[in-house]
Amino acid sequence: MEQLLQQSTSLSTVMMFAAGAVVLLLIVLGFVTYAIYFERKVIGWMQLRVGPNRVGPLGLLQTVADVAKLLLKEDTRPKHADKALFALAPVLAYAPAFAVLAVIPFTDTLHFADLGVGILYYIALSGITVLGVITAGWASNNKYSLIGGLRSAAQMISYEVPLVMSVVGIILMTGSLNLKEIVYAQQDVWNIVPQFLGFIVFIIAAQAELNRTPFDLPEAESELVAGYHVEYSGFRFAMFMLAEYVYMFGMGALVTILFLGGWLPIHPALDFIPPVVWFILKFSLYVFFQFWLRATMPRLRADQLMSFAWKGLLPLALVNIMLTAIFISYQSGMM
Amino acid sequence: MLGFAKGLGYTLKKLSEKKVTHSYPDVPYPMPPRFRGIQHFSPEKCIVCNQCARICPTQCIQLTGKPHPDPEKKGKIIDTYDINFEICILCDLCTEVCPTEAIVMTNNFELAAYSRDELYKDLKWLDDNNTNVREEN
Numbered sequence: 001m002e003q004l005l006q007q008s009t010s011l012s013t014v015m016m017f018a019a020g021a022v023v024l025l026l027i028v029l030g031f032v033t034y035a036i037y038f039e040r041k042v043i044g045w046m047q048l049r050v051g052p053n054r055v056g057p058l059g060l061l062q063t064v065a066d067v068a069k070l071l072l073k074e075d076t077r078p079k080h081a082d083k084a085l086f087a088l089a090p091v092l093a094y095a096p097a098f099a100v101l102a103v104i105p106f107t108d109t110l111h112f113a114d115l116g117v118g119i120l121y122y123i124a125l126s127g128i129t130v131l132g133v134i135t136a137g138w139a140s141n142n143k144y145s146l147i148g149g150l151r152s153a154a155q156m157i158s159y160e161v162p163l164v165m166s167v168v169g170i171i172l173m174t175g176s177l178n179l180k181e182i183v184y185a186q187q188d189v190w191n192i193v194p195q196f197l198g199f200i201v202f203i204i205a206a207q208a209e210l211n212r213t214p215f216d217l218p219e220a221e222s223e224l225v226a227g228y229h230v231e232y233s234g235f236r237f238a239m240f241m242l243a244e245y246v247y248m249f250g251m252g253a254l255v256t257i258l259f260l261g262g263w264l265p266i267h268p269a270l271d272f273i274p275p276v277v278w279f280i281l282k283f284s285l286y287v288f289f290q291f292w293l294r295a296t297m298p299r300l301r302a303d304q305l306m307s308f309a310w311k312g313l314l315p316l317a318l319v320n321i322m323l324t325a326i327f328i329s330y331q332s333g334m335m
Numbered sequence: 336m337l338g339f340a341k342g343l344g345y346t347l348k349k350l351s352e353k354k355v356t357h358s359y360p361d362v363p364y365p366m367p368p369r370f371r372g373i374q375h376f377s378p379e380k381c382i383v384c385n386q387c388a389r390i391c392p393t394q395c396i397q398l399t400g401k402p403h404p405d406p407e408k409k410g411k412i413i414d415t416y417d418i419n420f421e422i423c424i425l426c427d428l429c430t431e432v433c434p435t436e437a438i439v440m441t442n443n444f445e446l447a448a449y450s451r452d453e454l455y456k457d458l459k460w461l462d463d464n465n466t467n468v469r470e471e472n
Binding site: 042047049050292295 | 342345350
């Protein structure tokens with residue numbers, strides 16, 4: 001991929017890019033299908049149930065059936081909804097979720113763009129999804145979806161601040177925004193050890209960014225019916241769900257790269273296991289953690305949500321930056 | 336924070352525990368011994384006393400008798416016997432009142448059908464419904 005990016009643009013290189021994107025899309029779709037399956041299975045097991053087991057062997061085709069049903073459904077639109085925005089919102093929500101994956105290095109060689117400002121790109125693009133969510137909430141012309149959309153926007157914007165701040169510590173340590181460089185800097189010890197505080201803040205803020213338990217207030221079905229996608233059905237609703245799970249993919253990959261040493265093995269002696277397996281292993285661990293958390297945690301109260309971000313997480317993230325800066329300047333003999 | 340870890344530990348422990356759900360349609364669910372299920376009717380025991388039809392609170396039992404084919408013997412034998420499971424409430428009164436235990440309860444309970452007509456069960460069907468017959472009637 002790297003040589004392709006260096007070459008001058010021609011029809012064949014453009015075709016290659018498109019083919020690469022399609023392959024990644026298929027992989028992501030496969031991930032989403034089975035992430036949903038395992039989410040339901042794991043939560044089922046934790047609640048002493050069996051989980052889906054009727055469609056296909058062991059219920060493996062359950063999600064396929066669900067998606068097929070969604071795609072075959074009539075595409076309904078409220079009469080007084082804003083036609084153009086209503087159609088645009090799912091696209092706005094999904095497109096950045098997928099575009100974000102362009103900078104993720106899965107292994108040393110297996111990656112797409114190798115941007116110098118990889119993290120910045122990721123965070124900047126993921127901010128666009130908020131726009132999709134609030135557009136959906138407003139365009140539906142429904143009070144529940146508007147409240148859901150506003151809640152979601154407020155939550156995602158305020159949690160993005162501690163999310164970015166918690167990564168600053170790593171950037172200070174590495175001296176680079178490039179995701180590959182960050183992984184290379186973790187040869188000796190993974191960032192989770194020196195940046196443990198940052199890791200905690202990042203995990204919590206990521207949870208809020210993903211709109212997942214315990215921060216799934218935008219979709220609080222008990223108060224808001226279903227949040228910003230009340231009025232969506234069929235294919236458009238599938239797009240929102242897809243965006244949510246693709247973000248989980250992206251965030252899982254980001255956590256793996258930033259804190260868990262990317263494709264690096266636990267110990268250099270375990271080098272014989274291919275790096276992509278290490279990546280998938282760490283990534284799956286994060287995804288499992290998501291499901292585990294969902295089976296455990298109740299939802300946060302709306303009034304606790306904001307103060308937790310601004311009074312709790314943000315100071316912690318700032319302290320983390322200060323500590324890292326002091327440590328680094330001490331190490332380089334400036335103090 | 337400690338409560339957090341405690342909760343996560345609890346759910347993780349539950350992950351591998353035995354499931355409490357039944358695989359009901361795949362594995363039949365054993366009903367308690369005094370369960371009131373669909374009746375089993377044995378025509379050879381019936382003396383056509385009509386008590387079951389009379390006591391039935393929903394009048395769902397319809398029966399007719401005919402003279403005994405052996406002219407030496409007195410009394411009647413059963414000719415037709417229908418229970419309408421649209422309205423039968425499985426109250427157990429018919430089986431309690433039956434002097435010869437011709438009608439008894441079973442532990443079967445699956446009656447779902449695509450048509451209402453299928454819920455009229457006749458003598459033959461009730462006779463063949465002879466599995467899981469309740470022990471005490």
